[in-house]
């Protein structure tokens with residue numbers, strides 16, 4: 241038989257419906273940006289041409305998911321869609337019990353309140369904004385135990401999401417296992433640039449935590465994307481299906497929080513999953529206080545149906561290959577243009593290295609925030625800051641945290657944009673790069689107490 245020639249990652253779907261977008265003028269964008277206080281979260285969607293703010297809740301659902309929406313059983317209690325969702329989660333992820341929530345941070349709230357006591361320490365593979373906040377609100381302290389390579393944008397380690405076992409051992413020795421309610425393990429680590437952890441690393445983390453009877457709680461928001469990288473890069477996994485790898489990851493952990501708005505291809509939804517019966521009883525009691533009955537947890541029946549179908553689609557080999565393929569396509573294009581980006585290219589977006597892009601700005605001039613504004617001004621492409629603004633302040637000193645990674649995230653929604661959109665994005669970044677010396681810094685003129693990156697306002701220096 242003739243050997244198969246190279247095939248590109250083309251989309252495994254065709255387009256049935258389109259949503260028209262507004263292509264604004266430079267003057268319109270300038271006004272919109274000033275009105276938004278140079279914060280892309282405060283822009284109106286109607287003023288955005290290509291929206292790469294986030295991959296959260298922005299995916300295009302399939303015709304099957306939309307058909308599922310019509311099958312919503314909107315009973316207050318015991319909706320048929322809940323049981324379908326429960327079965328799907330048990331089948332693909334293997335967790336025993338689930339508690340639906342309206343989105344990921346609600347699951348983080350519940351698990352944090354139930355498992356963390358004042359003075360506890362939670363080691364994890366890099367902080368995530370909402371996760372860390374809920375750990376702190378419950379009286380805990382997050383300690384970063386990701387490998388050093390993750391903090392270096394130029395390091396091409398294939399598994400920058402890995403946990404440094406020596407760092408983890410040190411946390412256990414310093415604080416004692418009784419002070420560690422769980423290790424927070426994220427797949428496709430968001431703040432590192434969508435970087436995967438390897439299964440061999442997770443096996444080692446499991447072995448170490450078992451020794452001390454410490455649990456692992458998995459942030460599985462982008463688990464399928466992580467599984468794709470394992471299949472692609474980790475020896476021994478190339479013949480396994482993404483679905484099997486996803487299951488193997490989940491089976492090594494004790495529970496999970498999920499923002500289903502990413503991997504799982506829905507516009508709203510999340511859940512908490514746990515294996516422990518007692519913890520489940522507590523969680524399903526708590527969800528009725530903050531979200532809704534334990535068979536809907538803040539979601540409509542139709543949302544749960546779309547989610548059950550989305551989970552099935554998310555582990556499809558062709559889907560995940562094209563999803564990551566599109567991100568890598570944009571990343572490779574930018575690398576060819578000489579634009580400084582986080583390497584290797586991650587799963588859900590391309591991350592610009594703002595420190596290298598704008599070396600004339602110090603970090604307290606908010607270079608990533610300024611760069612994100614400049615890109616919007618150039619082309620109407622909306623991106624997001626992932627640097628000093630996102631990192632917030634140190635709880636004890638009140639001073640800014642200064643993360644090594646000062647990034648602008650070009651986050652690619654799933655099944656939404658075409659290759660031509662990616663080309664336009666790359667052209668815009670190149671244009672901005674050419675006049676980078678003229679870009680000035682910002683000062684923060686309004687700072688909210690929690691998760692400041694969402695609502696802070698800035699002015700030009």
Ligand code: PM9
Nearest residue numbers: 294295296343344345368370430459461499
């Ligand atoms: N992530 C993102 O854009 C949405 C808002 S924060 C800027 O990346 C992880 C790994 C996430 C995440 C949200 C959540 C919270 C938890 N873990 O947004 O509450 O990436 O559904 O999930 C965002 P929810």
